[in-house]
Amino acid sequence: MNVLKPIRIIFALPMWIVQLGTSAKSFLDNPLLGSRRLNRWGLHRARVRLAAAMCGWRRRRLAGAVRPDWREAFDRDGFVAIPEIVAAEEFARLRQAILDYEGPAREMRQGDAITRRLAVGPDMLAAIPQLRVLLAREDIRALFHYVAGFRIEPLHYIQTIVTHDGANDADPQESLHADAFHSSLKAWLFLNPVEADEAPFRFVPGSHRMEGGRLAWEYRRSLADPRAIDRLSARGSPRVGPSDLAEMGLPGATALAVPANTLVVADTVGFHARGASVRPVERVEIWSYSRRNPFLPWLGADVLSLPGVAERRVGWLWSARDRFERWVGQPWSLVGMRRPVDGKRR
Numbered sequence: 001m002n003v004l005k006p007i008r009i010i011f012a013l014p015m016w017i018v019q020l021g022t023s024a025k026s027f028l029d030n031p032l033l034g035s036r037r038l039n040r041w042g043l044h045r046a047r048v049r050l051a052a053a054m055c056g057w058r059r060r061r062l063a064g065a066v067r068p069d070w071r072e073a074f075d076r077d078g079f080v081a082i083p084e085i086v087a088a089e090e091f092a093r094l095r096q097a098i099l100d101y102e103g104p105a106r107e108m109r110q111g112d113a114i115t116r117r118l119a120v121g122p123d124m125l126a127a128i129p130q131l132r133v134l135l136a137r138e139d140i141r142a143l144f145h146y147v148a149g150f151r152i153e154p155l156h157y158i159q160t161i162v163t164h165d166g167a168n169d170a171d172p173q174e175s176l177h178a179d180a181f182h183s184s185l186k187a188w189l190f191l192n193p194v195e196a197d198e199a200p201f202r203f204v205p206g207s208h209r210m211e212g213g214r215l216a217w218e219y220r221r222s223l224a225d226p227r228a229i230d231r232l233s234a235r236g237s238p239r240v241g242p243s244d245l246a247e248m249g250l251p252g253a254t255a256l257a258v259p260a261n262t263l264v265v266a267d268t269v270g271f272h273a274r275g276a277s278v279r280p281v282e283r284v285e286i287w288s289y290s291r292r293n294p295f296l297p298w299l300g301a302d303v304l305s306l307p308g309v310a311e312r313r314v315g316w317l318w319s320a321r322d323r324f325e326r327w328v329g330q331p332w333s334l335v336g337m338r339r340p341v342d343g344k345r346r
């Protein structure tokens with residue numbers, strides 16, 4: 001087997017090199033990304049700085065379409081919370097239509113929490129026209145594009161978070177972390193009120209800026225042996241504690257206790273987490289996500305964002321992972337036709 005190892009490296013090396021110019025982030029899966037020698041010479045820091053510079057350049061070209069108050073709040077904190085994003089009567093109809101909708105669902109367990117998702121696809125959009133109207137709103141789309149740094153269509157889901165589901169393992173989403181070394185969009189439109197002690201979204205204000213203490217910390221963490229740190233951090237989603245935040249000159253995380261009908265949009269290169277819950281919660285939200293190669297200079301040119309294609313992507317992605325599960329894994333299990341909640345806690 002040892003004789004074959006150099007041959008495998010020779011064949012894999014071109015792919016590892018190409019990945020340096022992509023969103024690849026795992027120090028375990030790509031030995032160039034995880035090389036302490038290359039990172040001591042500045043490889044990881046250079047990727048972080050270049051990705052941030054490219055994102056800033058793209059955002060400057062997208063800024064004019066975004067409401068100034070939303071843009072200013074995001075630029076300052078790395079997230080923006082917008083209450084009453086939908087008119088009250090319209091929200092009531094939208095919420096009820098979503099809760100009544102039944103479609104193919106998938107679930108993933110992490111620790112004692114379950115995430116349930118229904119893809120926002122053609123069938124759902126036809127059944128819930130209010131949802132199609134919401135996702136087509138130009139002000140919301142402009143904000144999504146600005147935070148993502150690209151003029152592309154996010155993936156949309158109806159997502160349910162179920163806490164305290166009986167397992168004894170800790171929920172890894174409750175640890176403060178960044179999703180990657182570069183900017184990406186996540187958004188939540190909460191259909192239920194979120195209390196401070198019921199798994200609120202938490203975010204460290206200002207941690208989305210790759211400068212000063214954050215950049216120095218990224219360099220120091222790149223020098224660690226990826227086999228000697230926790231697996232999620234080694235795979236490119238670094239976990240942080242209070243001492244790390246203090247080292248970077250950052251404050252503690254802000255917990256967003258918000259009423260229903262609040263839209264929260266965040267750049268998840270900033271440190272964030274799901275807060276702990278003191279009681280079982282079953283919370284429903286419209287969840288949106290967008291991440292792209294951070295080194296691309298253009299704003300759009302994404303064929304997957306075309307009408308007729310964009311709303312089918314989630315189904316295609318799930319089907320592809322089912323088919324190639326042996327090689328890429330599939331953490332999302334089919335659970336049949338489901339509504340977002342089971343009717344017990346609406």
